[in-house]
C-alpha cells in the first residue's frame with residue numbers, strides 16, 4: 703500500500719483527480735465509482751477539469767460500487783441517481799457507459815451475477831475509487847465479510863444506517879439491505895484509490911493500513927492488493943503510527 707497524507711480535503715481531491723485524469727487520458731478507461739460524501743470533492747474536480755481543460759470521458763466506462771436494495775432507480779438517494787447527479791451527468795460519458803446495479807431486480811442474486819459479469823466483459827476496472835466506513839467497510843462489505851466475496855446482498859449494520867441517515871428524511875428510511883461488489887470483486891481492480899477524510903475515519907484508516915489483515919476490518923483486505931493508494935487528510939491520518 704502506498705499512503706499519501708495531504709493537508710486537507712482539497713489536496714486529496716486534486717491528487718485523486720490527477721491519478722484518474724492520467725489514466726483517462728491514456729486511453730479507454732474503466733472507472734469504479736463510490737458514492738457517499740468522501741469522493742464528492744474528487745468528482746467536482748474532475749467536472750472542473752472536463753469544463754476547463756477538456757478532460758474527456760467519452761471513451762471511458764464507469765461502474766458504481768453498490769446500491770440500496772429495493773430503492774427505485776429514480777429515487778434521489780439511489781446510488782444510480784447520486785452518481786449521475788454528482789458526477790457522470792456533468793461530463794461526457796457516452797450513452798450506456800455508466801453501469802449501476804438494479805436495486806429493484808426481481809432476482810437480486812441473478813442481478814449480482816450479471817453485474818460481476820458485466821465488469822468482466824468491460825475488461826475489469828482500471829481505477830476503483832473507495833471511501834471507508836467508520837467500521838472499516840468498503841463498498842458495503844461490513845465487518846466479517848468474506849475477503850473473497852463477489853457482488854451479493856448484504857445487511858447494513860446499525861452504525862452504517864446511522865452514518866447514512868443524513869441522506870434520508872428520517873433514519874427509519876435508510877434501507878436495511880444493499881447489493882454490493884464483494885471484497886474479491888473490488889480487489890480485482892488494477893489500481894485502488896482508498897480515500898479517507900476527517901477524524902471520524904482515523905481509526906478505520908489505521909486498522910485498514912496498520913492493523914492485522916482481518917475480516918473485522920474489511921478494508922484491511924486491501925493489504926493483499928498489489929496497487930492500492932491510500933489518500934488521507936491529516937485528520938484521517940491522525941491514528942497512523
Ligand code: F6R
Pocket residue numbers: 735736737738739740741767768781832833834835836839840841842
Ligand atoms: C459508497 C460506499 C461506502 C462509502 C462509505 C463512506 O458507495 O460504498 O463504502 O464509501 O460508507 O461513506 P462517506 O464517504 O459518506 O463517509
